[in-house]
Structures are given as structure tokens and as C-alpha cells.
Amino acid sequence: MAQVLSTPGVYVEEKSAFSTSVVPVATAMPAFLGYTEKAARGSKSLLNVPTKISSLSEYHQLFGGAPKIKHTIAAGEGGGYTLEVDKATDFKLYNSLRLFYANGGGSCYIVSLGDYSSEVKSADFTGEETAGGLQALLREPEPTMLLAPDSLLLAEEDFNSLQQQFLMHCGKDTKSRVALLEVFGGDQPRTMDDEDVIKKFRNGIGTNFLDFGATYYPWLNTTIVKSDELDFTNLANPDGLVSILTANVTAAVEAGKLDESKSAAMQEIFQQLTSDDANVKNLHNTLLAISPLYKQVLSDIRHSVNVMAPAAAMAGVYSMVDKVSGIQKAPANVSLGAVVSPTVNITSKMQEDLNLPLDGKAVNAIRPFPGKGVLVWGARTLDGNSQDWRYVNVRRTLLFIEQTIKNGAERFVFEPNTPSTWNSVTSTIANALNKFWTSGILTGNSTTEAFSVQVGLGSTMTATDILDGIMRITVKVAIARPAEFIVITFQQQMAGADAAGGSEGGEE
Known part of the structure; x- marks a missing residue:
């Protein structure tokens, strides 16, 4: 309602000339779940409290240092010896975090589930008994990736069940992050039988929310521990x-x-x-x-x-690629830092079943290339048969756009569901998408090819929707997809006069 003027004088009114801006959310913000030496900020406990850090030194202050990983040595045949790791001491979070920073990682969240004297239990990761783990992460909107290096210390059946819960957490409970899963026993070569590590991994992760997860094989020989x-x-x-x-x-x-x-x-x-x-x-x-x-x-x-699972390295790669090229770039054809070699040397023929399995559960390969080092040679989610969600960068880009637009649209909650508000919503979202298009996140020769925003009675809403207090907005975006397969066709042609040595500009 317009202001009623009752006193003579001059009145100043300010009118906004520009639409409301939308602040982009973080794209690469992993959350690490695992066990730490300590978990305290001063006298305040950080156990099961998602805590954001920006460096390894900050981790040391809050969560302590490395575990003392012990081995049992025994005499072997012919005067040799055997070594076997003591699983009760083989906590993996700390060195995984070092691998994350060695590959370009930045800020991240740490959720400490206990100290190095703790027994590793799947309930610690889910937070069923402590309201920590995944339950605690439900309260944190910022993380965009989920990793749990210490879950590899569980029995294989518990590990598989937990990975399904990771996918559910990302695809159902939050819908704002992806899970970087591990292959149990991924340091071993494939056997192509019932005990094959990839076959067991695919059987173990189920079929739900596969587009919210990605995994990499094999494990890595690293130089993290000096x-x-x-x-x-x-x-x-x-x-x-x-x-x-x-x-x-x-x-x-x-x-x-x-x-x-x-x-x-x-x-x-x-x-x-x-x-x-x-x-x-x-x-x-x-x-x-x-x-x-x-x-x-x-x-x-x-x-x-130094034999380590690759998810932490990939979280670092995601962070580095996002900073250098943008989230639209597939995190592949990138060399890994602090890595000597993969534990298994995969050939192109061996990669066929990893990349294009019948069940669609794609596993991204990590391979060595002469003169290039160890490269990430795959960019697929676990939903490899989906035209919509086949690629990691497409899944992550849409999550980024969704969360950014969602945060920007929250300011219109309880505003009148009228054409004036619809115009403001359309303008706000379109301005954000235009920025994404100019930065290369969206593809198209023009904004009309890159995106569209629709909101209004008769187009996205019915009269009943308005009576129910529902504003429906339809946003369509064109996301860049990677050139996964480049096919170059060669054929011979007959030599022309120039190629045969004919003179240029000769007489007829």
C-alpha cells in the first residue's frame, strides 16, 4: 500500500534499480569421517562435531597428528620375513587428508568419530548411537563431497552396507553432495570370478542413488609417509x-x-x-x-x-579442477600428486568392463602413461547407463546450480504469490544463470540456448497451487559434457597436381 501523505513537504523515495543477486555456493567442500588422535578446541570437545578447517596445520591443532601404524613381523622361509599390518592401529583418515592436500585440496570438514583407542564400528559413521557421523552432517549444508577413509577398517559386509547409506545420505537425505566411494580390497588385481574385487563392489552398493556416487580403481602407491x-x-x-x-x-x-x-x-x-x-x-x-x-x-x-585408497586424492583433484577450470570441467586426464604408481596396471582392454559394464555401475580407472605420470582416466558416476547423470561433472554442476538457486529463492518465501513476485524470481534466477553461462558452466551460443526460467499461472502453476501457497518454478539448463570418446577418421585421397609437383599458376 502506498504511503499516505498528510504533512506538506518533500519526500524522498529510493527504488532498487537492480535485481537481487545470488551468491554461489561452494563447489568443492569435502567432509571426512574418521578417527583422530584427539578432537578438541581448547576445553571444548569436537567429537562428532563437523568442523571446518583450511589447512593441515589447523587439523593438527584441533585433531592431533598421525596414528602409530604397527606391523607384526615373522620369520619366513629361506631366511626372509613377512609383515602384516595391525588393523587395530591402521587408521586412515590422517594420511588420506595429507593425500587430499597433496592433490590440490583446500577447505574441508572433519567429523571425528573417536580417538585411536576406539573400536571401529559402522554405527559411529551413521551416528545411530552418538548422533554424530552422517546424522551430524545433516545439519551442515556446505559440504559437497562425502568421504570416510576409516570405513575400510570395517568387515566387508559392514563396509558395503555403509556405502549404501552414504549414497542414501547424498541422494535422499541431503540432495546436495556426492559420495566418493572406495573399492574394498582395491589394491588387488581383478580375478573375474566371484571373488573379483570390482564384482563384489558392484554387488555391494545396491542400485539406489547411483548418480550421487563415484569410485576409482585401483589403489595407489604413494609417497605420503616419509x-x-x-x-x-x-x-x-x-x-x-x-x-x-x-x-x-x-x-x-x-x-x-x-x-x-x-x-x-x-x-x-x-x-x-x-x-x-x-x-x-x-x-x-x-x-x-x-x-x-x-x-x-x-x-x-x-x-x-603408503598403499592408499584413491578417494582422498580425487577429492583434492575435484577441488583443484574447480579452482583452475571450473566445476564444468570433468575431473579426468589429470595427473595425481604424491603418487608413484597404481597398485594394478590397467590396460585399455581391461578398462572396457570398468567403464562400460552391462549393469552401468561404472568404475573410473587410474592408469600410468609414459611421459605423463599417473592419470585419472575416467569421469563417470556409478549410474553409467543414464544419459542424464552419466558424468561426474554433470551431476556436480547441477547440484551446484540447484543449491545456488535454492538459496537465492529462499528470500521469496512468504512473499505474495503474484505476477510481481514471479517477475522478481525470474529476474533473480536468470541473472544467476547468465553469470554461469558467461563463466562457461552452461553451454550454448546464446542465453536462450543455455537456459530458460518459467514461473506463472497457466505455465508452471494452477489456481489450486496458488490457493495452496505453492510457487512452482521450472528451470532448464544446458550443461557441458566431456568429450569422453574422440574419434578421428582418416582416409586416403588421390594426390593432386600440386602434390605431384605441378607449377602454381601454369598455363592451360
Whole structure:
């Protein structure tokens, strides 16, 4: 209603000349679920509290450092040895976060489910008992990716069930994020039988909300854990190491490669490995100098802890590609940082079943290429048979647009459902989509080819909708899709006069 003027004078009215702007939401904001050394900001507990960090140093302040991953060593045949990781100590979140930052990661959320003394339970991830995990993330609208590196510590049946819940969380509960899933046992080669790791993965994830997930195979040999981070305290049974080192020098004496006095001195040093008051740093450096076998044991431990699942690296790649090229760019044909090689060397022939399976559950390959390094060689969601949601960048781009438009439209809640409001809504959304088109997120030679916005009685709404207080808006967008298959056709042609050496401009 217009203002009623009752006192003579001059009145100033301001009228908005521009439509309301829409602030784009974050595109690459992963949320990591797992176990940490601690979880506190001062005296305030951060257990099961989604906490945003921007760097690894900030993580250290709030959640502590790396776990002490231990291995059990045992004598093998022919004087060798075997190493087996102690699963109770093999927490994966910390090193996965390092891999995320090594591949271009930025800000992210951490949800600590417990400390390194905790027993890993699927209920911790779902939050059924603690109201943490996935339940806590329901209250955070900003994360756009979901990762749970420590879920690999569960039994395979529990792991598969949890991955289905991750997809439901993304596709049903939030509809604003994608899940980066892992292949259980993805460091192993394919066998193409009932025990095949890819076949078991596909059977385990079900059929619901596949377009909200993506996965990558195989696992990676990385350089995240450095040599100076390991010593003999990474062994759960140092007495086993003493036995193996002692047997090694005894064999060297019998072979005439080592005299008995040196052997006795070395064995005396070996015995210090089981002492509670041993100077770890000095003893470690001494053993490196006198025992090649000790150096080899640590090298094998380092190789073991550096075998990592790829989801965290891919979260970093998503972040890096979004910053450099935009969310419309498929996160593929990109090299991985801090990665030496994949654990399984996939050929083009082997990739066929990964990329184009009959059930559509595509698994993206990670492959080495001479002169290029280790590349991400796939850009599909798990819904590979869908024309709408086949590609990761299409799924993520539409989620970005949906959440941005949703936030922008919230200011019109409770406004009159009239043509004046419809015009304002249309203008607000169209301005946002125009920015997306000019930045390359939408494709088309013109705005009419790139998007359309419709709202109004008779076009998107009925009279009943208006009576029920419903404003229906239809937005159509054209999203760029990757050139996944480039086909170049060659054929021969007859040599012309010029090619045969004819003179230019010759007489007829």
C-alpha cells in the first residue's frame, strides 16, 4: 500500500534499480569421517562435531597428528620375513587428508568419530548411537563431497552396507553432495570370478542413488609417509625383529662374511630393541648404519602404509579442477600428486568392463602413461547407463546450480504469490544463470540456448497451487559434457597436381 501523505513537504523515495543477486555456493567442500588422535578446541570437545578447517596445520591443532601404524613381523622361509599390518592401529583418515592436500585440496570438514583407542564400528559413521557421523552432517549444508577413509577398517559386509547409506545420505537425505566411494580390497588385481574385487563392489552398493556416487580403481602407491617418520616402534613385536636380525648376522658369520666379534656387538645392539628405556632415535640411526636388513624392513613397512585408497586424492583433484577450470570441467586426464604408481596396471582392454559394464555401475580407472605420470582416466558416476547423470561433472554442476538457486529463492518465501513476485524470481534466477553461462558452466551460443526460467499461472502453476501457497518454478539448463570418446577418421585421397609437383599458376 502506498504511503499516505498528510504533512506538506518533500519526500524522498529510493527504488532498487537492480535485481537481487545470488551468491554461489561452494563447489568443492569435502567432509571426512574418521578417527583422530584427539578432537578438541581448547576445553571444548569436537567429537562428532563437523568442523571446518583450511589447512593441515589447523587439523593438527584441533585433531592431533598421525596414528602409530604397527606391523607384526615373522620369520619366513629361506631366511626372509613377512609383515602384516595391525588393523587395530591402521587408521586412515590422517594420511588420506595429507593425500587430499597433496592433490590440490583446500577447505574441508572433519567429523571425528573417536580417538585411536576406539573400536571401529559402522554405527559411529551413521551416528545411530552418538548422533554424530552422517546424522551430524545433516545439519551442515556446505559440504559437497562425502568421504570416510576409516570405513575400510570395517568387515566387508559392514563396509558395503555403509556405502549404501552414504549414497542414501547424498541422494535422499541431503540432495546436495556426492559420495566418493572406495573399492574394498582395491589394491588387488581383478580375478573375474566371484571373488573379483570390482564384482563384489558392484554387488555391494545396491542400485539406489547411483548418480550421487563415484569410485576409482585401483589403489595407489604413494609417497605420503616419509622414511624419517618410521622406526622400530612401528613394529608390534620388536622381539620378532630381534630374532630375524640375529639369525641374519649368524648366517653371515657362518658364511664367512662377518667375524664373530662384530656379530656379538651387533647382537648386543639388537637386544636393546626390546628395552623400554632405549633411546629410540639413537638406536634407530645405529641400526640403519649397521644393518641393511633393518633398513629393508623399514622400507617394506613404508611401502605398506603408503598403499592408499584413491578417494582422498580425487577429492583434492575435484577441488583443484574447480579452482583452475571450473566445476564444468570433468575431473579426468589429470595427473595425481604424491603418487608413484597404481597398485594394478590397467590396460585399455581391461578398462572396457570398468567403464562400460552391462549393469552401468561404472568404475573410473587410474592408469600410468609414459611421459605423463599417473592419470585419472575416467569421469563417470556409478549410474553409467543414464544419459542424464552419466558424468561426474554433470551431476556436480547441477547440484551446484540447484543449491545456488535454492538459496537465492529462499528470500521469496512468504512473499505474495503474484505476477510481481514471479517477475522478481525470474529476474533473480536468470541473472544467476547468465553469470554461469558467461563463466562457461552452461553451454550454448546464446542465453536462450543455455537456459530458460518459467514461473506463472497457466505455465508452471494452477489456481489450486496458488490457493495452496505453492510457487512452482521450472528451470532448464544446458550443461557441458566431456568429450569422453574422440574419434578421428582418416582416409586416403588421390594426390593432386600440386602434390605431384605441378607449377602454381601454369598455363592451360
